[in-house]
Amino acid sequence: MLLCRLKQQALLLHRSPTAALITRQLFHEIPATTSALPPPVVQPLTPIRARLRSGVGVDLAAATWALKSSRELKTGSQLHAIAVSSGLFSFLAVSNSLMCFYSKSGHFESALVVFASIPNPDVVSWNTILCGFDSCVDALRFAQRMRHAGVLLDPVTLTIVISFSGDLQDISVVHQLHSLALKSGFDSDVFVSNALITAYGRHECIESARKVFDEMLMRDLVSWNAMISGLTQEGSCADEAIEVFVRMVGDEGLRPDHISFSSAIAACVQNSDLQLGSQIHGFAAKVGLKTHILVSNVLMSLYYKCRCEDSATIVFHEMRNRNVVSWTTMISIDLSNAVLLFNSMRIDDIQPNDVTFVTLIYALSPQHSIKEGEMIHGICFKTRFSTEVNVSNSLINLYAKLGSMEDARKIFDDMEIKEIISWNSLISGYAQNGLCEEAILSFSSAAIHSKPNQYTFASVISAITSAQTVYLSYGHRLHCCIIKLGLNTDEYVAGALVDLYAKRGSIVESQLVFDEPFRKSLISWSAIISAHAKHGNYEIVMKLFEEMVNSSILPDHITILAVLTACCSCGMITMGRQIFDSMIGEYKLDPWPEHYACIVDLLGKAGKLADAEEFLMKIPNGPGVSALQSLLGACRIHGDLELGKRVAEALMEKEPMESGAYVLMSNMYANNGDWENAARVRRWMRDKGVKKEVAFSWVDAGIGDSLFMHKFASDDNTHPLAEQIYGVAESLGSEMMVLEEDELMAA
DNA sequence: GTAGGGTTAG
Known part of the structure; x- marks a missing residue:
């Protein structure tokens, strides 16, 4: 008889269709039945079984304890069998432990089966199941079912439900549960308050979170952590997060744990505050938490964000244990070794996830071949991550980056579910490849099949910004839609519009958009600075650059190039060189050939040809084409025929089929009245088949x-x-x- | 010696 029950239960546990049936029964209030069950597999077991055999018997404590310390499904199932055979299963302490075991070891369906077989579950049984759900919608439905079944709500139930409500789109459920907590008097429960702080924090409703926190009579470490992480997640409260962390340590004398450290350091990451972040790093080292996996992971992000890749790498190497997050972060830090790191990660037996693939795919640059792209695509396919929406989106981006929009389009067409992000990837892919008409057509389809968001608009605007043809009237039409939808103060849309008008419209319209209140990103700052730089508005450029740096946005190559261009067109030699030096020293950026060219241009235009040549010689890996062109241009302006000849030769050697050097050289001879040589260069050009670029209109x-x-x-x-x-x-x-x-x- | 709160990577 006992064996029969055992068989029944064991079967139930390992047959998911049966489990699925039970799930349905739970939700639809059909009375559960455990009849007609096929035979089980029972493994011999452990000291407990030995005790049972030797007649000592197994008590309640032994069974629950064994379940608590076990994680293996096999052991759990065996304990389950013993609990049933010894009759201990009828004690709620044991059956509840069993459910807890199944739920925590990732076999929630088995927990549901156990639940269905308990004749009179208590509130602990219900709560155990409640907290095992993955989706907040399912959990909240189950909570409703609890209410209908007449289960008396307790603080634990409330805590679980509140923590689920943090995942919902709609914040109103959190507010409802908050008032329920106040009405029932459970708001004095620390767990309930902590859950409320977190739920409000997730909804970025920081005022309410703060209110709950401030009104608590007793706060524990978790309360402080919840408050700090809530402030960190909000995005604009990083300073406050640090403040709370300092109060917790200084005023309350609490010893921060790994979560306090990771949240506080995450706040420093947001502020790009290397100094404070390093200090907290030191503090963590003092209390022995610097190599904690969570702390190390966020420290890596800190150093990466603050461009101290070396420190980030040291943190990675000092870690004793690394998880998928550590490896993925490391891949994003050292993109050029991404594939190598990916292989090491697999040797280390860490399984990649979708984020790993997204990062790895991002690491491939336009310099990579389609073949390498296909190889990574192949690994995604083999590991079955290629059907994940975010991975597919990345693959669209990848093929777009590698210049194969056919492949990108194929991925897009094969996607079962197309998010608006997928449309955005496609549109921005067309934009990058100069296929503006396709981008506009895809935008129209996206508007029909999906709901365009700020990124969709930003992508299509960037398409018309980089198009060969000027689609300004279309841009104006888009701008009207954007205003109608209230997206004009979105940072990405506004940034794209600033860029569009800067490059394709007018600087006045660009400045008008820029003056709107929106969060200025590096891109929008760079766009407006570049626009003014092109117009030679030196004072405005320097003023904007100062404002940008003061708002703690670090310039990138493009921003610096724009500032250098402004210095160049206004002959600001000292400032130009100062900016160039700060680029390397302060902003830790390796100059591109364009930056060197700019300085050469600056010195050359000012007539300091010798300095320009000297600078040119110092360029690592030799001067690039643009630097030589700048110097040649300067030689023409200042009539230095000798240097001009040398530079032109170097240039012709580098790019024998480019007309620029020949034309400049010929013009120089002509200016000098040396018509014979001027004609000779022109002839030379014709004989070699060098043609001037065709002009379009x-x-x-x-x-x-x-x-x-x-x-x-x-x-x-x-x-x-x-x-x-x-x-x-x-x-x-x-x-x-x-x-x-x-x-x-x-x- | 059964259930609840805080965490990192794109």
């Missing part, structure tokens, strides 16, 4: 909503209406001649 017919642009090159007759167009051009020409004659006659 375009006409927007501007009819209705049409986006069609008519493009022309010189001597181009590929347009379908070429004959008519040339006809009109000719008749216009003759009309002009007539007009000119008339004017002459009148004179």
